[in-house]
Structures are given as structure tokens and as C-alpha cells.
Amino acid sequence: MNRAVRGEQRATKLLEKAGWRVVDSQVRHTWTVEVGDNSIDVDLRADHIVERSGRSCVAEVKTGAEAPSVSTAATRRQLLEYHAAFDVDGVLLVDVEHETIRRVRFDI
Numbered sequence: 001m002n003r004a005v006r007g008e009q010r011a012t013k014l015l016e017k018a019g020w021r022v023v024d025s026q027v028r029h030t031w032t033v034e035v036g037d038n039s040i041d042v043d044l045r046a047d048h049i050v051e052r053s054g055r056s057c058v059a060e061v062k063t064g065a066e067a068p069s070v071s072t073a074a075t076r077r078q079l080l081e082y083h084a085a086f087d088v089d090g091v092l093l094v095d096v097e098h099e100t101i102r103r104v105r106f107d108i
Helices: 002-017 073-085
Strands: 021-035 038-052 055-062 090-095 100-104
Touching: 002 021, 002 038, 002 055, 002 090, 021 055, 021 073, 038 073, 055 073, 073 090
Parallel strands: 055 090
Antiparallel strands: 021 038, 038 055, 090 100
16 A cells, blocks of 8 residues: 555656646546446546646556456456546556656547
8 A cells, every 4th residue: 555655756756847737636437338328336546646838647556467468358348447437538657656647649
């Protein structure tokens, strides 16, 4: 847990250095998913909502060897879910350990 908190603090500085303004952190959002005739509310929490040049993005912070990669199924699915659920222009994958910010686009 401490590693994640430190990672998010480092990510905030990295985002700001890259010109992104952190609008909110640990943003909770309820997304309604319809399954057949039923609606299910899914609770989500994004690390950051950021803005730059009039565009907004969810910035997801990852640490470790595998989590910062879209080859990791859980990370890829999480970013896709955030892209669909949040009212933003895109999603960013922030790899704290390598100090990179990458925009992730989905061909959907």
C-alpha cells in the first residue's frame, strides 16, 4: 500500500511536469452496465483526472514490472473500462518506475 501511495505522489509530479493539471484524485464513479433486462451499478475509482490544452483524461498510475504494460490483461481491461465509463477524452498510463506517461487508444 505504501508503494502505491508513494507511486501516486510521484505520478502527480510527473504529470504536472509534463503539463497536465491534476483536477481530482481517487475519483469515484458509478457506471451502470446492462445485462439482459437487468442493470448493475459498478463502482469505479480512477487515480487521477487530468487536463491539458482543453482535453481531459483518466490517468492510471501503475508500479512494478508487469502492471504498467497494456500486455497485462488486467491493466488493459481497466483502461478500456475507464475510457468507456468516464466522460473524458482519453486515458493515460503512468509508469512511475520508468517515469513515462503514455496515451492509450482503443480502436472501438
